Amino acid sequence: MVTSEDYGQFETAWCPGCGNFGILKALKQALAASDLAPNQVLLVSGIGQAAKTPHYLRCNCFNGLHGRSLPAATGAALANPELKVVVTSGDGCHYGEGGNHFLAALRRNVDLTVLVHDNQIYGLTKGQASPTSLEGMHTKAQPDGVHSYPFNPVAVAVSCHAGLVARGYAGEVEHLAGLIQLGLAHRGLALIDILQPCVSFNKLNTYQWYGQRVYKLGAEHDPGDWEAAIKLSYEFGERIPLGVIYENQRLAFQDHYSVLQKGPLARQAVDHGILAQVMEGFF
């Protein structure tokens, strides 16, 4: 039995009170509850406060570039189907710099668990607007307020028929751990957009702000109902639903690759005999 403690306890570089602590805790709990040992898990991240997460638990880690965690994770998942690949990065990473990869990963439905620490701000670079920042929010880089319509990751994910789409909240650790566990169990891309207060820079979307708005979805919502999910995905205002918004059973991207049926590519010897046959076509 794996426990949360197997994932260790590390000093972080986060601000006291940051929502990332709740996410880290939930992640460890979910991994343990899924009975995944640290060496079976690969955490892939980009750059940002959220993206430091893999340094704060015991696991395999590929901490890559800002915005590029999804392609790196996709590559790793295609190289070794036995790894449980979890992606953990910020809203800037996933929806800003990495927006194109986000779209592509949803459409591919790669079997990945994708955690987006969505603090609606660029934390590490000290407080510029992110794609999910609400219109009108003021920052030093947006002194006249944000002019863009906020990105709705949940809606876009549902519209691209991603495997599982959920929203969690860093202030609801147990509930979030449950969502992550569902994500880990789902075969296909599981997006978990996590509302994450940034106590240093986001003075608008605070614990209080989120706390007043979030509610947990109950059994009345059927995540298998795509139309209902689409509708629900636009609810982000006075009330914000938490839970699994959408789930389907589309084939995971990896399952299209026959080579992956044979396990990790590194274990499959190169067959020069077959190559010699291939060469025959060029004589």
Next chain:
Amino acid sequence: MVTSEDYGQFETAWCPGCGNFGILKALKQALAASDLAPNQVLLVSGIGQAAKTPHYLRCNCFNGLHGRSLPAATGAALANPELKVVVTSGDGCHYGEGGNHFLAALRRNVDLTVLVHDNQIYGLTKGQASPTSLEGMHTKAQPDGVHSYPFNPVAVAVSCHAGLVARGYAGEVEHLAGLIQLGLAHRGLALIDILQPCVSFNKLNTYQWYGQRVYKLGAEHDPGDWEAAIKLSYEFGERIPLGVIYENQRLAFQDHYSVLQKGPLARQAVDHGILAQVMEGFF
């Protein structure tokens, strides 16, 4: 009165029968019908067959990089609010390489008319799948068929509250010209996704295929009704609606900039007196 002829007639490098011819014709008609003279218009494009369009009519032209037409167009529009900026590129350009810019431009609602020559294939590079290629389509690069869920530009645009979202068809030139004209008249981002047969590489989505499916939206659809638009945006199968799917009156991105009220930036002299005042803050 501007006429279509003012936009000239040029030899193209397109294949005979290509859907691009219809789009080019419709574009010229729409520009003329909008009474825009060539020197008032700036066409911005990326790279691809579609992106060659600006070379085939008389107008100002910034033919930039594959996938990067929207940022270039945004920059030009922010530099000179008197230019009518039209973007014309392929599905690969806009939804593939340029996917992140597509999302951002929608959210900004830049006052641009964006024509996507959507042939559901990479034409210029000889027939690889594009983001809008249907699942299962076979190409040399996808010999086992496309595995990704097709990108739905109309749905994503509606979900991002882009200013005007329409679908046209290269086989319906008059109708398309009308849509482009509406796009030119709309203040805000007007996306016109144009079904465009590629006779050389897309043997699936042919004139016949589109012809059997398209129908024109009538007055029963209210483009102001966002919920209806969202629903309609998912109709892409046995039947494919043509026409304006969604329109709103969100402020165009440019209208947030007070400096643009004074006209082109190039006409505004740099005021060293004001700069001297600014410098006072650093003493």
Next chain:
Amino acid sequence: MQRESLNIMIGGEAGQGLVTIGQILAKALVRSGYWIVVSQSYMSRVRGGHNTFTIRASAQPLDGPREGVDLLVALNQETLDLHQGELAPGSRVLADRGLSCAAAPCLNVPYAELAEERYLNTVAVGVAGGLLGLAPGLLQELLSAQLHKLSDQVKAENQQALGAALAWLKKQPHDFAPLPPAKEQGRRLMLSGNEAIALGALAGGLKFLAFYPMTPSTSIALTVIAQAQKMGVATEQAEDELAAVNMALGAAYAGAPAMVCTSGGGYALMTEGLSLAGMSETPLVIALAMRPGPATGLPTRSEQGDLNFALYGGHGEFPRAALTPGTVEECFAAGARALRLAEDFQTPVFILTDQFLADSYRAVQPFDLGAIQPVRPGGLEPGPDYQRYALTDSGVSPRALPGFGPGLVVADSDEHGQDGHISEDLALRVVMQDKRLRKHKGLQEAVWPPVFSGPEEAELLLVSWGSSRGPVAEAARGLAAQGRQAATCHFGQVWPLDPAQFLERFQRAGQVVVVEGNAGGQFAGLLRRETGFAAHRLITRYDGLNFTPEYILRQLAE
């Protein structure tokens, strides 16, 4: 009159199928024992315009293309208009009845009489093949192979067209001098440079390829993809080049030897990932097929203009290697070698090629696959105390794969300690940067030495890298024929450089001339930077075409 070599040019519009004609003729020549060098020239469009497929053939081994045309297969009048100036003495033109050519005897083929219009290509193969003295049975066989997916009726009609063409030719009086018969050569492959890179990489252990289409690199990917299932390779067309390179890094980290292929603008987008390969010490092969820039430039033409960018691309400092094959055989070797170097030194390795070599078919002896040891990453199980970036004398840390043992494999883009975890310890920074940079020495020791040929004490030393190898070799032969003491030196790898392998000989040569396909003399600049040696002269080309011996000789004569 018998010729030492023969230039056959097929010209016409895109979409007329001239590449098919060219490939069948080229393969027939190879099967008949000839050596070939193909040069393809095409425009950035799918239909129309003007393209050519030129085969230089000889009964003797060839190094490169030559100028001039001996047999012009003109599919339209434009081809005649554009190329009649290139026709050599004794040349012949093959063209449809309506077309005319003043410069050389023209065989006007009654295409419409010999077959239906859609079999025009087959008729052209028949007439040209017949003129070249190729065995009818061989042409039939290659035609069937070409058509293997089509219906029996189409096959039969094609063979009929071929027969009609051959029969028609027999009745035409012509005194076209074909090549002398070739010696029996045993079975040889016909491969383009890009196909060879792809096959070489497969031989070397490639397991993952990500790419975004870009001429002239795409055929590397398509060659791998066509064999991916059989060879157990996972491939993916990425959403952009940023994704391609990061997918490759993720795959390589997880144990799949990985390659990306691209061209200039796509490579530009990969440079951030390149730097990550350097920092995370992840093996990565980048096949960079060059075309003229800047920006979109001339997307279907050739240039060697991205050498500097390959050597200095990516922010920060990290070791790398750059292979610059000059022949199709070297392309194959480079494919395998690049994977080996990337794995052994855990750093990015380039294969630099260009449109000319990428698309140039050649006759190639079968490869000795037994001599290639495919890369197998991660022999090591990560033990409980595994440290991804353990310090070593060579700078190379033992590599283990995540999930293959009890330990953890931590790779990081930030500066980090031996355990891979982020660190802001500035003394450690120096230790880790020194560790990474130490790998340069190993790469330098493993470098493919430059290949000299010709006299030791040369009056003139022509230096090439990449695809200019062949033209330079042919030019040197021409100079030798004029009685000059000309030698050549080819760099099949331009980075790292080991001056001990060449500098002394450069210093002894009367005149050192660097021949490279760019305007700036980028390799000459590199030589000077690294050795202080300033080439006496530079021959450059940047009009989108490959070098020819004639071009080099003309420049030298100026």
Next chain:
Amino acid sequence: MQRESLNIMIGGEAGQGLVTIGQILAKALVRSGYWIVVSQSYMSRVRGGHNTFTIRASAQPLDGPREGVDLLVALNQETLDLHQGELAPGSRVLADRGLSCAAAPCLNVPYAELAEERYLNTVAVGVAGGLLGLAPGLLQELLSAQLHKLSDQVKAENQQALGAALAWLKKQPHDFAPLPPAKEQGRRLMLSGNEAIALGALAGGLKFLAFYPMTPSTSIALTVIAQAQKMGVATEQAEDELAAVNMALGAAYAGAPAMVCTSGGGYALMTEGLSLAGMSETPLVIALAMRPGPATGLPTRSEQGDLNFALYGGHGEFPRAALTPGTVEECFAAGARALRLAEDFQTPVFILTDQFLADSYRAVQPFDLGAIQPVRPGGLEPGPDYQRYALTDSGVSPRALPGFGPGLVVADSDEHGQDGHISEDLALRVVMQDKRLRKHKGLQEAVWPPVFSGPEEAELLLVSWGSSRGPVAEAARGLAAQGRQAATCHFGQVWPLDPAQFLERFQRAGQVVVVEGNAGGQFAGLLRRETGFAAHRLITRYDGLNFTPEYILRQLAE
């Protein structure tokens, strides 16, 4: 004891407000007539860790920072532990009551008694300012300016805290030797390198800025943004760096002098756009603030590791210029100059800086704005026959703006004719490439010459570029004090190079030592490549910190 200069270090955790303390003290010093050089050291985090803000101050002009600490304002014990080894003779420590320091006399400030905890910074300003002999009225004034947005009550409480601190200090026996009084200097600005680049660009006619946040470049953007409305500049935070550079190109094409600012990884993403600037001949200024790579590296530290990448980034070949300011004044000049060069030569121009200079505040004489002629693009109306890429001797085509006249302005990423339309004419390609490359000569003629100082016939010539200017100047002064014939040569522009401006003097020098903040000796390599001159020695630094004169002297002594 009176000192020539004084090093004041404020140390503590991120979030403790040490930058505020530092800025107030620095400005007070400047207002009091002192010269300052600030060095900021901070970690890649928002709270916690260990940061410092160090002010070197002197009554004489200063060129750079120095090592050692004379007054350590320690906001926590860690600061004491980490920096007590740097304390110079006669130094003093300011720390809270509970904290202890063995290495130097410690003034234990009873922070809790003097004010509420949230006013700790103000108390620190008071005590440190008092020790430095700064006028209480001046401190009060600067404190009010700092607090101008806050409530009256907070202002009053802050002033109270300041008063309490000053009063407390008066009662403390201490013999800290402050600086000698400074001469009256007239009004001077206090500016960091990045602020100066931004203001210089505004003076030079900047009208458009796009960026994506990236340390240490972000403050350039924030400085412009803060003044954008007033100065009539359109700015946008782009979705990524690809967008930022392409937005800038679109804006520049349409007539707005444009700049992007970024750091290594972001610049990597801009290299494709850079190449487009070259091909489309669109003016573009790239302010590249360097930090240690590869990859994410040390995001908040300093390095000069991206010189090669700036010079060779982008596919294909095209002209460019690279300014490398070494002082805050040069940063301002470079901001304006870069826009001018970009516009005059219609090609990309770099401003290379690094974290040290970016964040280094200095006292600066007011600029003569009248001497700067802001760029005004497109004086020309496009006439009916306007050709965007008309051939000229200089390679520069008259530039007109779209929409400003009856003619059309066609810019293209493909190879093109004079009219801007795509072309595959290969002879034209050479004509157009030669046209573009001709601009190099004009850029070379316009180059900022390197600045020599010290004896003509030097035993030792220390060469710097960018931020190493100051430390090198100070090191040379140190050598001169030892009686050595040491001269310096600073390159405020590293590309193009005009060897006539320096080579002969380099050849005459006894020993030429290049001092640069990278491991590879990138500028030394460039020198050799371009002139054949091999520097005798290289002093490098790549631990994330800036050079100091002491570091240089230690290396020289080795």
